[in-house]
Amino acid sequence: MKSFLLSLVTMLCGICGASVQAGQNFMVQLNGFDKFDLAVATVRSMDQDADILKKENELIDGHVVPLKAGRARIVLNNVPEHFVLTVSLYLNGSRYELIPSWYANNADSIIIKDKGSKQRFDSLVVSGRGEELYALQYALDQIVRGHSATRRYPLSADYFTSKFGREFQLDNVVDKNIEIGKLVERSSVGPAAKQWILAKMFYKIYAQFFLNPLAVTFIKDDSQRTKDIEEVFNRFKSLYKAAIRPTPFCLTDEYIEFYLKYLKLEAIFEKADKVDHNVRQIIRDFEGQAREHMGYAYLVESFYKISEPDRLRVMEWLLSITKSSERIDKLAGMRTIAAGMPFPDFELTDLQGKKWRKEDFQGKVVFFDFYYTGCGNCALYFKNKVSNAEDYFHDNADLVFVSISIDKDLKVWRKSIESKAYNSASSLKLYTDGLGSKHPLIVQLRVNAYPFPILMGKTGLIETSDSKKLGSGYSSSEALIKTIEKALAK
Numbered sequence: 077m078k079s080f081l082l083s084l085v086t087m088l089c090g091i092c093g094a095s096v097q098a099g100q101n102f103m104v105q106l107n108g109f110d111k112f113d114l115a116v117a118t119v120r121s122m123d124q125d126a127d128i129l130k131k132e133n134e135l136i137d138g139h140v141v142p143l144k145a146g147r148a149r150i151v152l153n154n155v156p157e158h159f160v161l162t163v164s165l166y167l168n169g170s171r172y173e174l175i176p177s178w179y180a181n182n183a184d185s186i187i188i189k190d191k192g193s194k195q196r197f198d199s200l201v202v203s204g205r206g207e208e209l210y211a212l213q214y215a216l217d218q219i220v221r222g223h224s225a226t227r228r229y230p231l232s233a234d235y236f237t238s239k240f241g242r243e244f245q246l247d248n249v250v251d252k253n254i255e256i257g258k259l260v261e262r263s264s265v266g267p268a269a270k271q272w273i274l275a276k277m278f279y280k281i282y283a284q285f286f287l288n289p290l291a292v293t294f295i296k297d298d299s300q301r302t303k304d305i306e307e308v309f310n311r312f313k314s315l316y317k318a319a320i321r322p323t324p325f326c327l328t329d330e331y332i333e334f335y336l337k338y339l340k341l342e343a344i345f346e347k348a349d350k351v352d353h354n355v356r357q358i359i360r361d362f363e364g365q366a367r368e369h370m371g372y373a374y375l376v377e378s379f380y381k382i383s384e385p386d387r388l389r390v391m392e393w394l395l396s397i398t399k400s401s402e403r404i405d406k407l408a409g410m411r412t413i414a415a416g417m418p419f420p421d422f423e424l425t426d427l428q429g430k431k432w433r434k435e436d437f438q439g440k441v442v443f444f445d446f447y448y449t450g451c452g453n454c455a456l457y458f459k460n461k462v463s464n465a466e467d468y469f470h471d472n473a474d475l476v477f478v479s480i481s482i483d484k485d486l487k488v489w490r491k492s493i494e495s496k497a498y499n500s501a502s503s504l505k506l507y508t509d510g511l512g513s514k515h516p517l518i519v520q521l522r523v524n525a526y527p528f529p530i531l532m533g534k535t536g537l538i539e540t541s542d543s544k545k546l547g548s549g550y551s552s553s554e555a556l557i558k559t560i561e562k563a564l565a566k
Contacts, residue, residue, distance in 0.1 A: 100182040102152045104163060105204075106174075108190035110146035114166040115174075117141075121156045122272070125327040125366050126177075128373045129403055134164065146190075155182045158268065160328075163188075169514030170484070172197075177276065177329050178213045179269045186210050198223045209265045216256055216277055220284065226255040238311075240304035244293060249285040253278060278319065279334040286312065287337035294344075296550050306345050321361050332373045335361075339374075351386040354378075355393060368398050375410075379522055384415050384542050413521055415540050419532040422517040424480060424506035427493070432506055437476060439534050441563045443546075445499070446480045446518070446528040449492040454527040457548060458498050462529075464553035465560060466500055474534070474564055477503040482526075484512045529556075531563055539563045 106115055116138040120126065130137065141148045143165070150163070159182065163175040174188070174197055184206030193199040198218065202211040218224040229251055241247060256277045260270050290309060295301045313320065320338060325331070343353040358370050375390050382390070391407050398404055411417070421434050445462055447454035462477070469475050479499035483489040489507050492498055499505055508515035513523070521530065521541075529546040531539040540559060543549060547556030 100155065100157075102155050102159075102161075102180060102182050103185040104150045104152075104161075105185075105187045106143065106146075106148045106150070106163075106189075107187065108146050108192075109143055109148075109165060112143050112146075112165040112167045112172070115141045115143055115148045115150060116164045116166065117150045117152060118162045119152055119155050120160040120162075120177075122158050122160065123326060125369050126160075126329045126332060127327075127369045128332070128376050129369075129400070129406060131162075131329075132406070133402065134162075135166075138164075155180075157182050168484075168511065170512055176217065178210060179272050179276075181206055181209065181269075184209070196221050196223070208263060209269060212259065212263050212265060213273065215259060216273070219252060219256060220277075220280055226251050229254055238304065238307060240301075241308050244289060246286060246289070246308060249281055252281050252285060256281070276328055276330045279328065279330040282312075282316075283330065283334040283337050287334065287341060291337060291340055305341075309341055309345065327366055327369055332370060335370065336374055336377050351378075351382055351390065355390065365399070368394070368400070368403070371397070372403060372406075376522075376524075379410070380525065380528065380541060380543055383544065384540065388414060410522065413538060413541070415538055415542075417538050419530075419536055419538050420517055420520040424515075424517070425509055426504065426506055427490070432504070434536060437532070438536065440474055440476050441534055441539070441560065442476045442478055442532040443560060444478050444480060444530050444532065446482060446523055446530075447498050447526055448482045448512075449488050449498070451498075451526050455497045457527040457529075458500075461547035461551075461553040461556055463500060465547070465556045466502060468557050469560065470502070472564070475560065478506060479503045480506045480508065480517075482508050482512045482515070482518060484510050486510065531559060533563050533566060 104117060109115070116134050118130065118134050118138040120130075139150060139152060141150050152161075159180050161175055161178045161180040162173075165172045165174050184204070186202055186204035186207060188210075189201045189203070190197065191199045191201055198221070200214060202214050204210075215224065219226060226248075228248075257274060260274055260277075263270070265273075290305055293301070293305060320335075339354045339357055340350075342357070343350040346353060354374055355371070358367060358374060362370050371390070371394050375387075375394060378390075379387060388411070391410060395404065395407055398407070413420075419434060424432050426432060443462075443465070445458070447458075458479075466477055477500070481489045481492060481498075483492065486507065493505055508518065512518075521528075527548065529543070529548060530541040531546065533539040540546065544551045545555055545559040547553050547559075
């Protein structure tokens with residue numbers, strides 16, 4: 077029966093675990109991870125806010141250990157009695173999250189063995205001292221990743237059972253919440269760990285399986301669909317009001333994701349300027365370091381989704397409140413990829429193995445379109461926007477269309493070209509030499525979503541990376557054509 081697990085989540089909202097005296101060593105042994113070359117572990121105390129910047133810098137600040145024959149032994153010295161553990165694996169610079177964020181005790185020592193995972197670490201075995209705590213968290217991660225089925229519970233309350241809610245099976249998120257709650261409550265882990273895990277999983281589940289699906293089901297100019305989504309969103313707000321902006325509360329990675337998705341929907345229904353609304357809400361809901369951390373997370377998440385003037389506005393606000401020299405350096409780096417700044421130098425390979433560099437395009441306007449094989453939105457962007465622009469400018473010698481794949485497998489890239497789904501015969505097709513998202517150009521441009529278009533002017537300066545001006549999303553191919561025409565006229 078779907079009882080109100082909300083009361084449990086509400087109880088958890090004020091939790092901010094106390095930082096306990098450090099003194100012991102925690103050990104993680106990895107076995108069977110032959111495909112990877114590095115393991116990186118990070119530690120965050122229970123009373124410390126999560127920070128996206130720390131994740132970006134984990135190869136610098138984290139505990140880095142090479143994997144040899146798929147094995148590694150990570151010893152974390154003098155950790156707090158209870159802490160948040162993350163472990164990432166790397167292959168050729170690409171990051172794979174093994175432990176997203178687990179509650180850990182410093183007296184424990186665990187072994188994680190991969191017994192032939194096919195996708196996203198779906199076949200791990202956790203053993204060692206304190207193993208129940210970690211095996212439980214792995215089982216919960218499997219539910220979120222879709223590797224473990226959850227049962228359906230009979231309805232006893234009106235959750236998301238409107239016609240729209242049933243159509244998109246939004247009530248399934250309640251089933252996942254109940255299933256996870258039952259698993260946690262049946263375990264014999266300590267009460268503090270149970271509370272922290274339940275709160276974390278609530279935010280993770282509702283961000284991924286409720287707020288995100290709502291955000292992507294909008295249909296342009298469909299007022300009935302918008303009304304249906306708003307009805308479900310308001311139902312959610314009424315049920316979980318205390319969990320949306322809990323105080324006091326330490327930021328977790330899961331809550332940051334949840335809060336930013338919630339803000340996105342809230343701004344739509346309040347018909348407010350999205351950037352003004354979101355910054356205003358962050359200022360209202362957080363203070364001190366938490367405000368700085370959430371503001372930075374918002375900038376990173378929305379970097380190429382908002383206009384260039386708005387992006388600069390958010391950066392100026394963050395610079396006015398930030399205390400971290402690392403963050404100031406990051407923000408300064410972000411400013412270098414604004415319109416009018418030099419396009420980064422690069423080296424990319426074409427189908428014949430020729431190396432192409434920035435200087436090869438001197439005097440040309442260059443439209444870059446980044447994609448990966450299997451990206452449905454990338455295929456749609458090419459079909460509905462880029463191909464129209466290519467047809468319009470087909471005889472213009474001052475313009476080059478460049479399609480860049482971040483596929484790691486050369487064969488996959490070649491097959492994507494043969495499919496003609498992502499680029500045309502007339503475009504220049506380049507490859508990131510198997511580095512994928514870790515290629516220096518991708519890193520310098522801070523590309524984290526695809527398709528990613530950007531326009532370089534004749535003098536090698538960035539013309540624009542504004543997605544609306546480049547025809548992305550609801551914007552039209554006419555917007556892209558107009559933007560290119562302006563660049564050609566300079």
